[in-house]
Structures are given as C-alpha cells and as structure tokens.
Amino acid sequence: MHSFDRRARPLQLYSHVLGVPRRLFVYLPPEYTAFPQRRFPTLLLLRGHEREWVNPREDESRGGTTVIDVYERLRSAGTVGPLILVMPGLASDDNTVPGMLTDFRSPERAAAVAGVGSGLFQRYFFEELLPFVDLRLRTLPTARAVAGFSLGGYMAVKAAALHPELFASVGAFDASIPYTTDGGRRARPGDSLFAPPMFDAPFGLPRDEAHLTANNPVALLMRADPAAIRRLTWIVQYGPEQLEPWGSNFYRGEFLLRALRTLGVENAAPLAAPPDSQHTWQSADRHIEQTLPIHWRALSARMRSLERADA
Numbered sequence: 001m002h003s004f005d006r007r008a009r010p011l012q013l014y015s016h017v018l019g020v021p022r023r024l025f026v027y028l029p030p031e032y033t034a035f036p037q038r039r040f041p042t043l044l045l046l047r048g049h050e051r052e053w054v055n056p057r058e059d060e061s062r063g064g065t066t067v068i069d070v071y072e073r074l075r076s077a078g079t080v081g082p083l084i085l086v087m088p089g090l091a092s093d094d095n096t097v098p099g100m101l102t103d104f105r106s107p108e109r110a111a112a113v114a115g116v117g118s119g120l121f122q123r124y125f126f127e128e129l130l131p132f133v134d135l136r137l138r139t140l141p142t143a144r145a146v147a148g149f150s151l152g153g154y155m156a157v158k159a160a161a162l163h164p165e166l167f168a169s170v171g172a173f174d175a176s177i178p179y180t181t182d183g184g185r186r187a188r189p190g191d192s193l194f195a196p197p198m199f200d201a202p203f204g205l206p207r208d209e210a211h212l213t214a215n216n217p218v219a220l221l222m223r224a225d226p227a228a229i230r231r232l233t234w235i236v237q238y239g240p241e242q243l244e245p246w247g248s249n250f251y252r253g254e255f256l257l258r259a260l261r262t263l264g265v266e267n268a269a270p271l272a273a274p275p276d277s278q279h280t281w282q283s284a285d286r287h288i289e290q291t292l293p294i295h296w297r298a299l300s301a302r303m304r305s306l307e308r309a310d311a
Contacts, residue, residue, distance in 0.1 A: 005066040008054040008087065013132050017124045018117035023089050024129070025050050026137065027068050029075075029082035039138045041168075041299040042084045043292070046148035046155045048098055050089035052281075061282035070289045080296040084137060088129055090155060092116050097201055101125055101155040105204035105211045119201060122215075126163065143302040145295045147171030147235070149284040150249075154178075154217055157256065160232060161220035169233035169268075169298035173287035174279050177217060177252040184222035184259060187212035193252075218259045226263045233298040234260055235269045235291045239277045247278055268294050 004010075008025040015022045032040060045053045045067060056064045067085070074080045090099040093115035104110070104119025134141050146167050148156035153175020160170040179188040187209055194203055194212065203212055213219050221229060236257055239248020250273060257267055269291060277283040 003055055003057060004051050005054040005056060005068050007068050008066075008085075010050075011136065013128065015117065015124050015128050017120050017128055020115055020117035022115070022124070022129070023050050024133075025054050025087040026133075027054075027071070027085040027087075028137075029084070031082040032084070032138070039140045040082055040084045041143035041303065042086055042133065042137075042139045042145070043295060043299075044086045044088065044144065044146040044156075045288075046088070046090060046101075046146065046152035046159075048089075048091035048151060049095040050087050052095075053085075053087045058281045061278070061280035062285070063282065065285065067285055067288055070285050071292065074289065074292055079293040081300070083296070083299070084139060086133055088125075089115070090121060090125070090152075097198060098151050099124075099155075100151065100199075100202045100215065101158050102202045102215045104201050105208045106201050108201075109205065110201035116201070122162075125159065130166070140303065140306070141166075142306050143168055143299045145169040145171070145299055147173070147288065147291070147295070148175065149173045149281075149287070150279065151176050157217040158215065158220060161217055161224050161229070164224060164228040164232055167232060168302045169235060169295045171235040171287070171291050171295060172237070172253075172256070173284050174238045174249045174277070175236070175253065175256065176249060177256045178212070179252070179255060180213075180216055180218045180222070180259075184218055184262075185213075186219060187216045218256065221259055221263065229260075229263050230265055232265075233268050233294060234265050235294050236260070236267050236272060237269045237277065237287050237291070238273055239279055239283070240273050240275050243278060248273075249279070 053067045092113045097110045099121035103122045107119030110116040146156045153172035181188045238253030241250045
C-alpha cells in the first residue's frame with residue numbers, strides 16, 4: 001500500500017538539471033513553528049522513492065510505524081534534539097529505475113519512465129536539491145547529516161565521499177556497496193550487484209566499467225582527502241552473516257568498514273552487525289533508533305563549533 005505519514009510534508013521543485021518535477025518529504029520539529037527565527041540541523045534519509053521512509057506499510061515488517069515515530073520516541077527520551085528530517089525522491093516516479101546519485105550512462109534506456117528526465121541525478125542532488133532545502137527551510141547548512149538503507153546506503157556513502165565538507169556524519173544500513181579491485185582504485189569486473197536490468201540506464205548496457213568506477217563509493221573514498229573523511233562520524237551497520245546472500249549485505253558492509261579503516265576511520269555504530277537485523281524496513285528504522293543519537297552528537301559538535309566561530 002502506498003501511503004505516507006501525515007506528519008511528513010510533501011514539497012515539490014522543478015529540476016532544470018533533470019528537466020522534470022521532483023518531490024521530497026520533510027518533517028519539521030515542533031520548535032520550527034515555535035521559534036520562527038531559529039535554524040535547525042538536518043538529517044537526509046536516502047533510499048529511492050521519497051515515500052519509503054515515511055510509508056508505514058512499505059513492507060510487512062514495519063507494522064504501521066515510520067521513521068518519524070522513531071525520531072519522536074528519541075525526542076521523548078531526551079537523546080536527540082530538534083532536527084529537520086528530509087526524505088528526497090532519488091528514483092523514477094514509479095520507483096523502478098534507481099537514481100543512484102549518479103549521472104546516468106544511458107538515460108535513453110529510461111526515457112519512457114516518468115521522473116528520470118536527463119538522468120543527471122548526481123548533479124540534481126548537489127546543484128539543486130541541497131540548495132532548495134537550504135533556501136526553502138530554516139536549516140543550518142554546516143550541520144547536515146546523511147543516512148541511507150540499501151541503495152540509499154550506497155548513495156549516502158557516495159555523497160560523503162564526493163563532498164565530505166557538506167556533512168557532519170554518515171550512516172549506512174545494510175548498504176549495497178560494490179566491491180573494488182586494484183587497491184580500491186577501480187570497480188571489480190563482474191560484480192553481480194548491478195547485473196539486474198534496472199541498472200541499465202544508470203550504468204549502461206553492457207556495463208561501462210569506467211562509469212562504474214567513477215561512481216563506486218569505495219573507489220571515491222580512496223580518492224578523497226583522508227583528513228576530510230576522518231572529520232566525519234561514520235555509522236555503519238548491516239545484517240548478520242547467516243542471512244547472506246539474500247537477507248543481508250554482511251560481506252559488503254565488512255568490505256566498506258575495511259576500506260574506512262585504511263583511511264583511519266573507526267565505525268561509531270555500537271554494533272556493526274546486530275544479530276536480529278534483516279534487510280527490512282523494521283530493521284532500517286531500528287538502525288536509525290540506535291544511531292540517531294550518534295548523528296545528533298556529531299551535529300551538536302558542528303553547531304557548537306559554529307557558535308564559537310560567531311562569538
């Protein structure tokens with residue numbers, strides 16, 4: 001059933017980069033209305049369709065709750081503060097073609113699918129979506145976090161690897177992380193992750209290995225400034241090994257953590273592979289429940305740093 005939590009507000013913008021209208025959902029804390037001069041930190045939650053994080057029936061595991069329920073429980077417990085949640089749409093309108101935070105190699109293969117347009121989803125995200133959010137809402141652009149589930153985890157890691165200066169923290173749950181070879185410098189040939197036809201438009205047919213490498217989150221991490229990557233708080237979780245290959249991305253999660261360790265980054269998550277996790281929305285929401293306080297601490301540190309700079 002396609003529905004959404006009514007506490008989430010839909011926003012629409014016209015993307016000149018994509019050439020099509022795009023939509024996102026936002027959740028505003030109670031303080032947003034109560035203090036009209038105040039600005040707030042932001043958490044971007046990525047997956048595919050903007051509906052997914054706020055659809056109480058996105059899968060059977062969810063049981064009628066959403067990530068907003070998770071956030072409000074944490075607020076009641078006093079473990080996080082006022083935060084804007086942003087859930088952008090980064091896929092086709094029917095969610096059959098993933099945007100991958102990627103400028104498509106073969107956008108013509110999705111020309112008939114609404115919401116794809118030019119397929120320039122990486123440019124859309126950085127050049128239009130983030131500025132739109134900061135212009136439309138009272139955000140603190142220096143206090144921004146990003147997190148994602150599955151392909152959303154791929155996009156969260158990729159976004160931070162491309163522009164670590166834009167974020168305070170990065171979360172990934174059971175992320176779809178492609179492997180690399182040559183010391184992390186290029187995509188591993190024959191990786192089955194992107195074999196399904198839904199990836200024909202983003203990565204070309206046959207798959208363009210140079211394009212895969214240019215959009216591989218781990219390869220991008222290896223090319224980034226290590227000091228900039230270490231300034232971020234990294235929060236990585238994934239399902240347990242016994243659920244491989246269909247119920248978790250354990251090995252891909254381990255691969256991401258090994259790459260981060262080579263850059264001097266330690267995982268801030270309390271447990272990398274919670275034994276009761278699965279590749280479900282219930283587990284994704286539980287990941288946010290366990291890790292949002294860590295994001296909040298990273299965001300609070302950025303806000304304190306900004307206050308000191310302004311003093």
